Amino acid sequence: MAGDVEKKIQAIRDDAATKIAAAEGEQAVALRAMKDRGETVASIAEATECSATEVRKLLKRSPAPASTPPAAAPHDEDPPNTAGPPAALAS
Numbered sequence: 001m002a003g004d005v006e007k008k009i010q011a012i013r014d015d016a017a018t019k020i021a022a023a024e025g026e027q028a029v030a031l032r033a034m035k036d037r038g039e040t041v042a043s044i045a046e047a048t049e050c051s052a053t054e055v056r057k058l059l060k061r062s063p064a065p066a067s068t069p070p071a072a073a074p075h076d077e078d079p080p081n082t083a084g085p086p087a088a089l090a091s
Contacts, residue, residue: 028062031055036064 034044041059045052 024058025061028058031058032062032064035059 031044031048034047035041039047041052041055044050045055048055050058
C-alpha cells in the first residue's frame with residue numbers, strides 16, 4: 001500500500017516537473033522575442049516582474065536567432081509614376 005502511494009507521489013512530481021519545464025520554455029521564447037525587439041534585460045525584468053537573473057537564465061534557454069539581414073523599410077510614399085499619362089490623355 002505504501003509503495004503505491006510513493007509511486008503516485010513520484011508520478012505527480014514527474015508530471016509537475018514536465019509542466020514546469022514546458023512553461024519555462026514558453027517563457028524563454030516570449031522573453032527572447034522581447035529582447036529581439038530591443039528591450040533590455042532590466043526592462044524585461046520590470047515588465048515581467050522577474051528578477052534580472054531569472055530573465056538572463058530564461059534567455060539562455062532560448063538561443064538568439066541566426067543573424068538575418070534587416071527587413072526592408074516600408075515606403076512612406078507610393079513609387080513614382082514613370083509610365084506617363086494614360087493613353088486617353090496623351091493626345
